[in-house]
Amino acid sequence: MLEIKNLHVKLEEEDKQILKGVNLTVEAGKVHAIMGPNGSGKSTLSYVLSGRDGYEVTEGEAELDGMDLLEAEPEERAAAGLFLAFQYPVEIPGVGNMTFLRTALNAQRKARGEEEISAGDFLKLVREKAKSLKIDADMLKRAVNVGFSGGEKKRNEILQMALLEPKMCILDETDSGLDVDAMRLVAEGVNALRDEKRSFLVITHYQRLLDHIKPDVVHIMADGRIIETGGPELALEVEKNGYAELLAKHGISE
Ligand code: ADP
Ligand code: MG
Ligand code: MG
Numbered sequence: 001m002l003e004i005k006n007l008h009v010k011l012e013e014e015d016k017q018i019l020k021g022v023n024l025t026v027e028a029g030k031v032h033a034i035m036g037p038n039g040s041g042k043s044t045l046s047y048v049l050s051g052r053d054g055y056e057v058t059e060g061e062a063e064l065d066g067m068d069l070l071e072a073e074p075e076e077r078a079a080a081g082l083f084l085a086f087q088y089p090v091e092i093p094g095v096g097n098m099t100f101l102r103t104a105l106n107a108q109r110k111a112r113g114e115e116e117i118s119a120g121d122f123l124k125l126v127r128e129k130a131k132s133l134k135i136d137a138d139m140l141k142r143a144v145n146v147g148f149s150g151g152e153k154k155r156n157e158i159l160q161m162a163l164l165e166p167k168m169c170i171l172d173e174t175d176s177g178l179d180v181d182a183m184r185l186v187a188e189g190v191n192a193l194r195d196e197k198r199s200f201l202v203i204t205h206y207q208r209l210l211d212h213i214k215p216d217v218v219h220i221m222a223d224g225r226i227i228e229t230g231g232p233e234l235a236l237e238v239e240k241n242g243y244a245e246l247l248a249k250h251g252i253s254e
Contacts, residue, residue: 031215150179172203
């Protein structure tokens with residue numbers, strides 16, 4: 001599904017190398033987690049994959065289902081089935097949530113050369129998805145994220161994810177972290193959307209999210225590289241012992 005080979009990335013603005021040879025393969029239907037100390041390049045990896053400005057790929061490749069991701073425009077990546085959650089937890093006063101979600105879906109359809117969904121069909125679809133995720137339809141009537149609690153913003157992201165039906169979902173928990181309730185919501189959403197074709201890359205600083213989303217594979221990222229790969233036990237080991245030992249083993253200073 002997702003294949004990253006020897007990916008090197010620097011900042012466009014300054015001569016700072018952030019990713020220093022990332023290798024990662026996520027198979028269809030699998031959930032991979034990336035953990036790692038703050039500043040190791042986890043968010044950068046998700047931004048580069050989604051096509052955010054400000055980064056320059058100096059070496060390596062990334063493919064989604066055989067498509068060259070790095071050459072594609074962000075809309076093309078989304079059309080190909082890539083979804084980065086929690087990228088835009090922005091508030092958009094004056095824009096109704098329904099309009100926002102429909103615009104996102106139609107942008108994806110347009111990039112795929114498909115017809116726009118009609119207002120009526122969209123209403124049916126969004127209600128159905130909201131119901132299956134146990135999301136209160138009232139949230140659809142409000143302006144995007146305005147006055148939403150942290151948990152409601154997460155719910156909205158999950159709903160957006162469900163509507164777009166991505167093949168490859170990247171979730172970056174970010175360093176702000178989630179409270180226990182928001183974490184449970186995210187986990188429930190992810191678990192509801194898990195299937196044999198859809199893959200997830202769950203980026204998290206803490207192990208606790210992985211108590212709720214059981215990963216198939218866990219990677220540890222440090223200093224712009226993936227330094228260890230294992231099963232769920234690797235996350236537990238890190239939780240117990242911290243990163244110091246692993247970093248020392250790979251000659252990385254903290
Ligand atoms: P993580 O998500 O693992 O905490 P990041 O990808 O956010 O790591 O950051 C990796 C490193 O790159 C950090 O040292 C961070 O300060 C630096 N970095 C990332 N983006 C920028 C930026 N736009 N400008 C300056 N430094 C950046
Ligand atoms: Mg950080
Ligand atoms: Mg981060």
